[in-house]
Amino acid sequence: MFGQRQTRQRRKSPTPPPMTRDEALRISQGLGLLERSQPPAPLLSETDDDADNNNEWEDIPEVPCTHEEIRPDSPGDQYAKHQRSLRHAEARARNQSKWMALEAQLTATYLHLQSFTQNWTKQNSYLTNEIKCQCPPEKFRRRCVDFVDILSHARKRRVTFCDCVPDVIRLLHLGYIAGSPHFPRTAFSIRLLQFQHHLWNHTSISISGFIDALMSFLDVQCPSRLTPQQIKGNYKKNTDAQAKDIKLRELYPDKFIGVLYDIGCHLGAHIAKRLWLQNRYQNAVKVLSEAQSALTILYGTTNPAAPGQNYSAEFFRGQWTLEREAYSSKEAILQRQKLELGRLLSLKEELDTAWTMLTEIVLDRSLPVITAEQSIVRLRTTAELQEKIEKQVARVGTANVPVDDEEEAFLKLWYSKHEVGLRFIAICEEKRPLQQSRSDGHSSNLGHKGQTNLLLAVRRHTVQLMKIVDTYRTRRAEYHAEYPHRQLPEDIEYTELLHIKADHPFWNDSLFTKIDAPWAVDPKTRLGMQQIAYADRAKEELRRLGWEARRAMRWATTTHHRNLTTLLALQSDEPDLALPIVSHQTLSHLPPQFRRSAAAVVIKNAFVKITNTQLLWHEGLLEVFSRTQSQTGDEELKRTWDSQLDHISKLHEEEFREGERLQIQNGVKFKVKFNAEVTKPKSMSIIPRS
Structure with missing residues (x-):
């Protein structure tokens, strides 16, 4: 609110x-x-x-x-x-x-009281600051209200209300926020709601669970519930438990949990978010270094496609262009039609196998007679296969494609290998959410149910992949037995397939496509093309990270300057400097003498937040700023950033040296490097209390 x-x-x-x-x-x-x-x-x-x-x-x-x-x-x-x-x-x-x-009046009163009570840290901030009104005694009414604080719970405390001040505003002057806007019966302390607000922003906890835990804690703290015998018993019970705990730690030092699971997960996620820019920069530098090292080795290797010459960056980029053109040419379209034909022939083989099995069962009387339901299932299967064949025939263009037996076996082998690749990619896609949630800067949002569904999907694809790999190996063996003089694609087992990468020679289809260009058959050429792409992407990443770091620094310095200037204007005696914020509609519910202090609370909270953000960003931003390509205005930006960080450091030193909370005071002039002279406070607190 x-x-x-x-x-x-x-x-x-x-x-x-x-x-x-x-x-x-x-x-x-x-x-x-x-x-x-x-x-x-x-x-x-x-x-x-x-x-x-x-x-x-x-x-x-x-x-x-x-x-x-x-x-x-x-x-x-x-x-x-x-x-x-x-x-x-x-x-x-x-x-x-x-x-x-009531929102506008409640907000204005809250800001005024936050400044007056120093964010409710004074000794008399709660239940002592009652409003003195001029209502006659007959206008007063007394009603019982339950006051809930973070350390106590006052039940049925009688409070005096009147008609000139809303009940919610009167309770706010007592340091509590009402539970309902009209005739409130329950009120919660400001510090309790502030604690719950920070807890809500940093952890996932329900409001009802928080209230239940708080009330249980306050009930236990009630003095009337603890007799001397109970206190003695509880003390003995706690000391016995501590003694047992020490003994267990001596016997099993490695069996105790250091950090709870949920807390550890949240800490890791927030720490990763803090170092997001720095981690991205370090990862880009690492990828660029590895790519340049691999390219340096390739540049010293002889290129078989160009006798007498070594590999070069121009050669790799040219091969990448030729590969893209090859996949969009007419030859590539013809290759896709052949692959569709291989799929058609595979479906036809499945149909023939189904009819053969049905015929053998009917003719061989030694086998058990199939039931009517089994016959219907087999007929339905053959009908579905026939329908698929007709659709594939329509896509290919003709049903009477002149191919011999060798070409037919070759196309079916090609399609089997192609289907292995499709199923392998499907498994990688299913695993991707889990892999992404484990990377830096990401937190898993799958949950137990999501992970269970993901594992079930991976298992389904795994079963399908095992069948397809067996089909591929069977057709490869049959093709080698019929045509031993022909070159064969690489054989692979299922366990080995799960550990290979995308650039493994098994995925090379040059044997089927009849393409003998270096980008298709030469492993070193493909490695060089890949490393060139890695290096280009890493350089682009570093360039963009430099932009992002400078944009964040400009935003932080501008916000810092604007908040500090507004804060000093609110503390000055000149009435026109802070007129826009003081004349805000929300602050119109306060008397004129209280509006500046209420507005200063908002601006100071924003100033404290931006200074803490600058301290948090300082190390990572400067690393990215200094190691990326320079841009126009870097000197002025760096000078402003260092000046503001020095100012923040001095404020911290003054705070620790005096050992007490410091307020913003006037009277001393100084120059901050904002190209303008502003009024320097004698001391400034960066603790968000008022």
């Missing part, structure tokens, strides 16, 4: 309690959706004389009382739920409108 923070989505409102059957039945009957049940008529005796003369009991048949039930999804039940949700939404809207009506 009183400062900017990260936004979070509002939690969904709790589900209202379900309506009882009797209530839903009554609403349905009132709306005319159900008929009202009539009570059974009483049974009459045949004659009154018989009833008078007969002293024995008369047997009356029991008539069950029928109550018409109502379904949970009936119109009456739905109408009742809808009306209840509308009333709940209207109540929330009314409550929200009341808070919005």
